[in-house]
Amino acid sequence: MAKLRAAVVGATGYAGAELVRILVGHPDVDLTLITSRKQAGQDYETIYPALKKFVRLACADSDTAVVAENADVAFLALPHKASMAMAPGLLGAGLRVVDLSADFRFKNQAAYEAHYQPHSCAHLLQAAVYGLCERFANQIARADLIGNPGCYPTSVLLPLLPLVEAGLVDLTTLVADCKSGVSGAGREATSTTHFCHVNESFKPYKVGGHRHTPEIDENLSIAAGESVKITFVPHLIPMTRGMQSTIYTKLSAGADEPQVRQCLESAYGDAPFIRLLAGGRAPDTLNVRGTNFCDIGWAVDPGSGRLILMSAIDNLVKGAAGQAVQNMNLMFGFAETAGLDAVPYPL
Ligand SMILES: NC(=O)C1=CN([C@@H]2O[C@H](COP(=O)(O)OP(=O)(O)OC[C@H]3O[C@@H](n4cnc5c(N)ncnc54)[C@H](OP(=O)(O)O)[C@@H]3O)[C@@H](O)[C@H]2O)C=CC1
Numbered sequence: 001m002a003k004l005r006a007a008v009v010g011a012t013g014y015a016g017a018e019l020v021r022i023l024v025g026h027p028d029v030d031l032t033l034i035t036s037r038k039q040a041g042q043d044y045e046t047i048y049p050a051l052k053k054f055v056r057l058a059c060a061d062s063d064t065a066v067v068a069e070n071a072d073v074a075f076l077a078l079p080h081k082a083s084m085a086m087a088p089g090l091l092g093a094g095l096r097v098v099d100l101s102a103d104f105r106f107k108n109q110a111a112y113e114a115h116y117q118p119h120s121c122a123h124l125l126q127a128a129v130y131g132l133c134e135r136f137a138n139q140i141a142r143a144d145l146i147g148n149p150g151c152y153p154t155s156v157l158l159p160l161l162p163l164v165e166a167g168l169v170d171l172t173t174l175v176a177d178c179k180s181g182v183s184g185a186g187r188e189a190t191s192t193t194h195f196c197h198v199n200e201s202f203k204p205y206k207v208g209g210h211r212h213t214p215e216i217d218e219n220l221s222i223a224a225g226e227s228v229k230i231t232f233v234p235h236l237i238p239m240t241r242g243m244q245s246t247i248y249t250k251l252s253a254g255a256d257e258p259q260v261r262q263c264l265e266s267a268y269g270d271a272p273f274i275r276l277l278a279g280g281r282a283p284d285t286l287n288v289r290g291t292n293f294c295d296i297g298w299a300v301d302p303g304s305g306r307l308i309l310m311s312a313i314d315n316l317v318k319g320a321a322g323q324a325v326q327n328m329n330l331m332f333g334f335a336e337t338a339g340l341d342a343v344p345y346p347l
C-alpha cells in the first residue's frame with residue numbers, strides 16, 4: 001500500500017526538525033517535502049548533521065502550491081500568523097493539516113485576537129479540532145484541520161482536565177507553576193534566550209500575561225461548563241528540552257486523594273503516552289526526554305489539604321512534534337503509537 005505523503009513546512013525550526021526526526025522513522029509515512037524560506041535549496045543534512053543518512057532531502061521554499069502538489073498531510077511548524085496564511089489553500093487543495101502554531105487552537109476568536117492578532121480565516125476556527133489527543137481522539141479522527149496544543153497547555157491540561165470534569169477540584173484556586181527548556185523559544189536566539197542570559201540562571205517571565213493562559217482557560221472552561229481562570233506562571237530553565245508543571249489547587253468539598261487517583265486511572269489507564277506515578281512520586285523531565293510521554297504525579301499536602309499535580313513532558317515532542325504525529329496517526333487510522341514508540345533513555 002502506498003504510504004501517506006507528508007510535508008513539514010518550517011522544517012528548519014526546532015519543532016520542524018523534531019517532526020522530521022519522527023517522520024523519517026514512521027512506518028506509514030513517506031516524508032516527501034521539507035520547507036524553509038531562508039534555507040531553500042539547502043541539503044537538510046547540512047542544517048541538522050545528526051540526520052545525515054536518515055534525511056536525503058533539500059529544503060524547498062515554503063510555497064502553498066508546492067506543498068499541495070507533494071503531500072497528503074501538511075505539518076505547519078510555523079510562527080503564528082504564517083500558519084493561517086497557508087492553511088486555507090492547503091485545505092482547499094484537499095490536504096489535511098496539523099498546525100503547530102496557535103492559529104487554530106481557539107474556538108473563541110476574540111480571545112485569540114486579544115493575545116495574538118486579527119484572524120484572517122476565523123471561519124475555520126469552529127471546524128478545527130484542538131489536538132489534545134488523550135481527550136479528543138474521536139473528533140481528531142474526523143478532522144481536516146488540527147490546532148496542535150501549546151506545550152504549556154498540554155502539560156497543564158492533561159493532569160487537570162479529568163479532575164475538572166469530575167468536579168474534584170475547586171475551580172477558584174488553580175495555580176500552574178511551569179518550567180520550560182530553552183528550545184521552547186525556537187531556533188532564533190534573542191537577548192533573553194542567549195546562552196549567557198540563560199546559563200546558570202532561572203526566572204519567571206511574562207507573569208500575568210502569557211498567551212498560553214487564555215488557551216488553558218478556554219479548555220478548562222469547556223470542561224467545567226463555566227468560566228475558569230487559572231493563574232499560570234512560566235519559567236525558563238537552563239536546559240535544552242523538557243517541561244515540568246506543578247499545579248496547586250484546593251480539592252472540592254468531600255474530595256480526597258483516592259478519588260483523584262481513581263479519576264486519573266480511569267481517564268488514562270489505557271492511554272499509551274500517559275504514565276501515572278502513584279504514591280506521591282514526582283515526574284522528572286529526564287524520563288520523558290525525546291519521547292511522547294506525559295508523566296503525571298500527584299499528592300495531597302497534609303498541612304494545607306491542597307492537591308499538588310505534577311507533569312513532565314518533552315516540550316518538543318509531546319509539547320509539539322510528537323503530539324502532532326499522534327494527531328496524524330488518529331486522523332489516518334494508523335496505530336496511535338506509530339513512529340512514536342522508541343524506548344526512552346533510562347539516564
Ligand atoms: N519550540 C517548541 O517547543 C514549540 C513550538 N511550538 C510552535 O511550533 C511553531 C514553530 O516553533 P519553533 O520550531 O520553535 O520555531 P522556530 O523559530 O525554531 O522555527 C520556525 C520555522 O518557520 C519558518 N518561518 C518563520 N517565519 C515564517 C514565515 N513568516 N512564513 C513561513 N515560514 C516561516 C522558519 O524558517 P524560514 O524562516 O527559513 O522560513 C522555521 O523553519 C510555532 O508556532 C511554535 O509556537 C509549539 C509547541 C512547542
Ligand SMILES: CC(=O)N[C@@H](CCC(=O)OP(=O)(O)O)C(=O)O
Nearest residue numbers: 100102150151180181182184185
Ligand atoms: C520557553 C519559551 O519561550 N516558550 C514559549 C512557548 C512555547 C511555544 O512554542 O508555544 P506556542 O506553541 O504557543 O508557540 C513561550 O513562552 O512563548
